[in-house]
Amino acid sequence: EVQLLESGGDLVQPGGSVRLSCAASGFTFSSYAMSWVRQAPGKGLEWVSAITTTGSNTYYAASVKGRFTISRDNSKNTLYLQMNSLRAEDTAVYYCAKTAQHEYWGQGTLVTVSS
């Protein structure tokens, strides 16, 4: 059974940083691209970032480019999202998803950016 478990969400001050993790199990992690998608409170889904199997290619939404960095550790079956220079509008539940077509989703982790 595919499982994706996000962690690392927190209350962060504007301008601060946080790193999210997504622990994957139930499939060969190194064989699949992975993605991050977010959802602000009461809003729709917003694609954030994706990474290819080896990490050689990464993709970002314009709203986070230059501030967020996606990475992965295939030896640990874990996906990461380093989030810097956080703004109030980054407040959201962050989901990791298997593949660039979002085949499976985790339960999400909440990041709140507020002073």
Place this chain on the structure above:
Amino acid sequence: DVVMTQSPLSLPVTLGQPASISCRSSQSLVYSDGNTYLNWFQQRPGQSPRRLIYKVSNRDSGVPDRFSGSGSGTDFTLTISRVEAEDVGVYYCMQGTHWPRVFGGGTKVEIK
């Protein structure tokens, strides 16, 4: 970037009746490999999203056959043949052909 436009925003339906959601893209979603990467997701209240349909018309494992997807190029439709109470939630289309990926704004399905 591709723009994904869903309609309607809200869809009140009677149990047992059909429902259809439209999704239009601002440019063709046909990829160079010949596939069209248009996906549909369901988000029930309080839950994570779940993919229902991939590549326009392919149902994911465990998805009831009352859900079907159709369309081509820039115009797509999700149809629920007979709405059940468990179908209440928000439905999103997403284009998986171009970078960046883009979701539609969502359609809220509720029971009349």
